[in-house]
Amino acid sequence: MMASNYNAKEEDGHQPAAIGHGGAGTVKNKKPDNTAFKQQRLPAWQPILTAGTVLPAFFVIGLIFIPIGIGLFVTSNNIKELEIDYTGGDMSSPCYNCSQSYSWNSTKPCTCSVPFSLDQPFESNVFMYYGLSNFYQNHRRYVKSRDDSQLNGDKASLKSPSKECEPYRTSDEKPIAPCGAIANSLFNDTLELYYIDPNGSRTAIPLVKKGIAWWTDKHVKFRNPGGNDNLTVVFQGTSKPVNWRKSVYELDPSDPDNNGFINEDFIVWMRTAALPTFRKLYRIIHKKPNMTPTLPLGQYILEVTYNYPVRSFEGRKRMILSTISWMGGKNPFLGIAYITVGSVCFFLGIVLLIIHHKYGNRNHSADIPS
């Protein structure tokens, strides 16, 4: 047993100082100090939890938690959320062909259109997520396969990425930028939304691709090497990740603030998800200045450029449209949990009160059956 001998510490007990002293010196002829600390008489608060003191707390907790829970529950219920699975697993699905005919090398992207309808309009800002299932972004080999100093714009790391990036460190003898498995597997489906007017015409819904990543990630943690000027030159001599179709400096050539390592889609992807089923923020549909809802009810089409293979690991892909409240996205868990705990506390308070009144008064709560 590991600790069985731990304290066999013949060596370090505080034996009376030394042979030479022969004991005479070890005995203190001093009267101990009469201080509160040394006499263990520090003034102290000695709380005692009894039914009497705890009872009100139960009621207070109940009274606070139940309203919060109801508020949370209502808020969560008011959040509108629409989920569309476009994996294309079964024959009837519009993306079936794309999912079957997938190959990394195909030059011609496969597209499919998924029609859907909204039963109720989405007010205020709408957030568009993509969701993946059975995708282990939290696998250890995956999580550690990145080089944060490279992503922070360190030029040395750009040329020789960290070993953690293996086997996505170099390709064709050239360092990969950005290296690692996470970057390599960047989600590269393109999702577009079209509103089908009742008259049949399609209007593209403007999707904003900024503001989807943490501010600190975008401005501090991720940086392009050598600032934002001419990324093509900066990334000279590096190779694109093997599964990418284009280089990192081509992620968003139209906007230098969203290109290279500071591309927000990329940053969002780089924040590894906690669970194998996850969603990531893809686009934001801003509220229109006029009173019309952001997404009025009616028919829509989701245009998917199907690049991302998930069939091999039996994953699923989803597109989620959701509004957001102060508590974040739709999640009834918190509301239910608060209501439950609040009720339990309240109930316990009542039970305790009864017990306390029945037995406690007579015998100083000593006879409460435990």
Next chain:
Amino acid sequence: MLRRRLNRLFGRDERRVDSRTIYVGHRPCPATDTFIPPKFCDNRIVSSKYTVWNFLPKNLFEQFRRIANFYFLIIFLVQVIVDTPTSPVTSGLPLFFVITVTAIKQGYEDWLRHKADNEVNKYLVTVLEDGRRARKESEKIKVGDVVEVVEDETFPCDLILLQSSREDETCFVTTASLDGESNHKTHYTVPDTEKGLESLSATVECEQPQPDLYKFVTFFSLCVVSLRSLGPENLLLKGATLKNTQKIYGVAVYSGMETKMALNYQGKSQKRSVVEKSINAFLLVYLCILVSKALVCTTLKYVWQSQPGQEEPWYNQKTQKEKDANLYLNMFTDFLSFMVLFNFIIPVSMYVTVEMQKFLGSFFISWDKDFFDPEIQEGALVNTSDLNEELGQVEYVFTDKTGTLTQNSMEFIECCIDGFQYKNRDSSTELDGFCVTDGPVSMLQQKEEEELFLRALCLCHTVQVKESTGQEDWVGDQVDGVLGLDGEMVHPAELRGFIASSPDEVALVKGAMKYGFTFLGMESKNMRVMNRDKDVETYELLHVLNFDPVRRRMSVIVRSKCGDIMLFCKGADSSIFPRVRQEEVDRISMHVERNATVGYRTLCVAYKLLSSEEYAQADAGLREARLALDDREEKLMAVYNQVETGMSLIGATAVEDRLQEEAAETMEMETAKSTCYACRLFQRGTELLELTVRTLEDGGRRREERLHEVLLDYHKRAVQDPPPVKTRVTSWTSAKQDYGFIIDGATLSLVFNSSPDSSHYKSLFLQICQNCTTVLCCRMAPLQKAQIVNMVKNSKGSPITLSIGDGANDVSMILEAHIGIGIKGKEGRQAVRNSDYAIPKLKHLKKLLLGHGHLYYVRIAHLVQYFFYKNLCFILPQFLYQFFCGSSQQPLYDAAYLTMYNICFTSMPILAYSLLEQHICMEVLMSNATLYRDVAKNAMLRWSPFLYWTLLGVYQGLLFFFGVRFLFSNPALQDNGQVFGNWSYGTIVFTVLVFTVTLKLAMDTRHWTWINHFVIWGSLAFYMFFSFFWGGIIWPFLRQQRLYFVFANMLRSVSAWLVIILLILLSLLPEILLLVLRKPRWPHSRQVRYTHI
């Protein structure tokens, strides 16, 4: 002798095996053959263990010899070698911390030892070198050097006394620092060395060094002529101090580490507390949990990987090296990785915390002013801090009567001379009704007997008369004396100070003084006694047959003026009675028995007139035995026994030893649950069961048969009679018949030694003992005391025993018991040095056990349970996370959190708690002895509390993980729609964890001093601060900026706040409920609250 001659015949080499030859002053003896300077070690005392050079390697080696440290080192190495989920820093840093702290502590202690060593080694001494006096550092003394020591100096090494400045060729030393005896001992020079030391050439042949302080056999041979045998009375021990003598010269025989003092300095055997055993048991459980967790995860991992597309999906390819690795090797390294991932469940920091708690906690005992005794100006002494909590577990208390229960200030109460009893109370002889039946003897004869008896008292002792050194003491004595005698004329001799190794000798001499016989002191082998007629009688002291606890008697052989040679012997009745005539015994034994039962110390005095032939024979025998190089003790013993026969009994004495203050109270509280051995605790209504030699000798049958019968009989009465035998706990309160049990040494040895059935007797005896409230064992040898302790210690249920004693004869008992307590009494410091704790008075035991012991037990038990609990709920979420990350050993928490959790975030509150907690305040604990029973039998560290804590940990761990898991079913937790990743997940869990675990401790704290407040709230604040700080900077030395702004972003999310609050409350809810519903365990704590506020 023969052996020595043989040795000489076969040459030097063999002789050196068991003896050494020393040339005084390094001058070779012309008579002997070639002079080969023998090699002996130098006089350096080295108590330190390390030097500057070997400190690091040696200390590291010593530390890693501990299995726990070694385990953590292995974990660390695994982390370095194998690709493990957590960086080696996470376990390396705590280990480094532990090792460093321990190394600093040990280094400091060693530095202190170095300093002390240097003080001794660099001390300047005077050495005679070629006739000149030279100052030398003590460490440079070589064996054979002639050393000069002046008064009040300590001897730098073991010396043979060659020359003394005193005329009678003696010197006085005190060995207070060796065995605590502060009386002056007389040592003698080697006879016939009047020759100048400068030209003295002699050899000393002595035994190889051995630790026995009181044994020394040596031959001293002057070159040409004679051979002398020397004994311990010629040897001056290192560490002793020269007194009353201006200066002496001595030749160094043992030096440095070979001195008797250094050889005596041995580490005591380590005593282990029950708590430690519990810790080890719990550790075993946790190790099993750890291994099974790792096994489950490894299995899961391979099951999961066997599904299609999971082991190596396209987005997460293995490296070439990983692909090539052997499957089974992979499995093994995976297993190791999981072990590493979960190894935090066995926290390295627990050991540090426990050790710190014990170390710091023991200061409170030595600081306690209630243990301070103004008389000796000392407080309690803690020799080991390992047993603090054991003080709260004591079930059996063994105490030594003399000096422990009693004050050890003896008073001569009465004597009984030839059947007549004299009481001291009124200073007049009085015939006791008891004695009348014996029939008065003629007055003349009685007077003679009386005087003989008193002379015996005056002569048969080793008392010394204190010389006029301490004038101030004298004045004090004088005042006492005058007042004490109510203005009567004070006999000048009354003012004499007597010094003796045992106080009852003084009491006897003083008693004799009261009857007119005054011991005036020694004058070069002559004892001077002033008799009733104020005449001074002189007796030549021929031999002293020393007292020892085995013989339990001592004798002197003196020659009176008129040439009669007399032997006076005094000793315990059991050792005297067999050596005198039976009819004399019958006359006196009744008194002795009576006095003994009242509680007096009794001694019998006998004498014998030796004819000159007898004396010659005895003298020769004694001398020969003393000369013997081997088996000297045994030979001496044989001669003693031979001489001390056929004596006639003159009388018996009784000396009272007053009970220590509050002894009765202290003991009474003990009986609440424990049994007291060897103390006077028979209350009225206690039925006495006696098992002594006397009861056994009734029928005249063989003792053993009788013993068997009596034991069985008592067993029936004590064990079987009280109908519900097993309900012992309640029986204490009920008015059940209390049994007292008396057994004496002789019978006890029968119980232990009667061969075939001894185990049977033992168990019978034990059962009787356990059913009696009090067991009195009288007339015991030290070893028997230890035997009894050992027997109880190893009995069923292995109860915790405590021995308390003050004398050297209690040492064996003190060492044997779980806890040994020494009383800083008058019988020297032997007991104190060997004890685990030393207190000035017996009454202090009450606070030590009921107060400190109880508190320490509660503290450490809580500490241990809390540590296991907090690490269980720390690691459980990490384990559960493996089910959600493909069993890939992905840690849930960041490495910084993993490392800091036990070191910084949660360690200080529990340490403060374990030092300061007083769930009930001292006064209540002391006034209410039944509370002690609440923690008896390791109540807080048994399996059911452990199970409770474990379940609590499991519950909370599950709650933490799944609460956050459900929250993360939608990871969009911010009001800007952004999502949280896996590090946010871990941070939320960790935040809940730190708060819950700290608040749980806060709920358990019953005694909130400002330190507790500071540490508890400070820890939480520190956690917040650290998290901000750690996540606020891009750390250049980190490979991954995992926590960058994770904590701050978490705090910006309302949902995260809400879930944290919810989970903390929910995890503490069962605890709160239990607290409310549980019967208030300590009912009085409320009433006395005011005392501390």
